Amino acid sequence: MKLNHLSVSYALVGSLILTASLLLASCTSKPIATTSSAKNLFPNTYALDDGESTITWIKDNQGTTMHEAGLFPDATPEVIAELGLQYGIASTISCFLLHADGKWALFDTGLGIGKGQLITVLDSLNVSSESISELFITHFHGDHIGGMVYEGKPVFPNAEVYVGQREYDAWINEMPKENTRMQREAMDVYKNRLHFFQFGDTLTHGIVCIDAVGHTPGHTVFQKGNLLVIGDLLHGAALQIPHPEICARFDMDKEQAVASRIRILKYAADNNLLMAGMHLPEPAFIKPGQAK
Numbered sequence: 001m002k003l004n005h006l007s008v009s010y011a012l013v014g015s016l017i018l019t020a021s022l023l024l025a026s027c028t029s030k031p032i033a034t035t036s037s038a039k040n041l042f043p044n045t046y047a048l049d050d051g052e053s054t055i056t057w058i059k060d061n062q063g064t065t066m067h068e069a070g071l072f073p074d075a076t077p078e079v080i081a082e083l084g085l086q087y088g089i090a091s092t093i094s095c096f097l098l099h100a101d102g103k104w105a106l107f108d109t110g111l112g113i114g115k116g117q118l119i120t121v122l123d124s125l126n127v128s129s130e131s132i133s134e135l136f137i138t139h140f141h142g143d144h145i146g147g148m149v150y151e152g153k154p155v156f157p158n159a160e161v162y163v164g165q166r167e168y169d170a171w172i173n174e175m176p177k178e179n180t181r182m183q184r185e186a187m188d189v190y191k192n193r194l195h196f197f198q199f200g201d202t203l204t205h206g207i208v209c210i211d212a213v214g215h216t217p218g219h220t221v222f223q224k225g226n227l228l229v230i231g232d233l234l235h236g237a238a239l240q241i242p243h244p245e246i247c248a249r250f251d252m253d254k255e256q257a258v259a260s261r262i263r264i265l266k267y268a269a270d271n272n273l274l275m276a277g278m279h280l281p282e283p284a285f286i287k288p289g290q291a292k
C-alpha cells in the first residue's frame with residue numbers, strides 16, 4: 001500500500017483518515033525493537049533515519065481522552081459536523097522515549113507520579129528513571145513537566161535538562177510567582193543540570209530546537225532527523241490538521257499559535273517528517289504529508 005493512494009481529503013472523514021494514515025505510516029517506517037519488551041509495542045516504536053535511534057510512544061493518561069468541541073471555541077458547529085466530530089475529538093497525554101547514542105532520553109514528562117503512567121510504562125520497557133540521561137522540555141505546562149519532580153525530589157536523578165531560554169524567562173522571570181509554583185519547583189530541583197537553548201540551536205544527539213511559540217511564550221518543537229516532536233502544536237488533530245487556524249483554549253497567544261501551526265505542519269509535510277505529538281490520538285504518531 002502506498003501513501004499516495006490515499007486520495008480522500010482529511011476534511012471529509014476526519015479521525016478515520018487519521019487512523020488510516022497512522023497505519024500507512026507504519027507501512028513505510030521501520031519499527032524495530034530496542035529491548036526485549038519493546039518489540040511488543042509495534043507500531044509504537046519507530047526507527048529513525050540514522051538507522052540506530054528509536055522513538056517510543058509512552059501513553060501517560062489512563063483510559064481514553066476525548067475532547068469536547070467546546071475546547072475549540074472558534075470551531076463552528078458546521079465544521080464539527082462536517083468532520084463527524086460531534087461526539088468528541090480523540091486525544092492523549094503522551095511522552096516520548098528516545099534511544100540515541102546508547103542513551104535514553106525523554107521528550108516531556110507527563111502529569112506526574114500518582115496522576116500519569118510514565119514511570120509504569122518505563123518499568124515495562126525495562127528503563128529505570130535513573131537511566132534517563134536527558135529531558136527535552138517542549139514547554140512548562142503541568143502535563144509536560146509534572147513528571148519531573150515527586151515529593152520535592154528529582155524523578156530523574158541523572159538527567160540533564162534542556163529548556164528553552166524564552167520559556168524559562170516567561171514562566172520564572174515574568175509571570176506572577178503565585179501562578180508558577182510547579183514551574184519554579186521543577187527548575188529549582190534540577191538547577192545544577194539545566195541547559196538553556198535558543199531557537200535554532202542544535203543539542204546533543206543532533207536535536208534541533210524549532211520556534212513554535214504561541215501555545216506558550218517559548219513553546220518548542222524538536223527535530224531529530226526525520227522525526228519532529230511537535231509538543232502541543234495540535235490538541236485535536238482531526239480538527240486542526242484540516243483547520244490549523246482553529247486554536248484550543250490552551251493556546252496562550254492565538255495569533256502566534258496559528259502561525260506556528262501552519263508553518264510547522266507545512267514544514268513536516270514538505271519534508272515528510274514523522275510527527276510525534278503530546279496530544280495526538282493513539283498511538284500519537286502521524287505522517288502529515290497525507291493530511292493536506
Ligand SMILES: [Zn+2]
Binds near residue numbers: 141143144232278279
Ligand atoms: Zn499539553
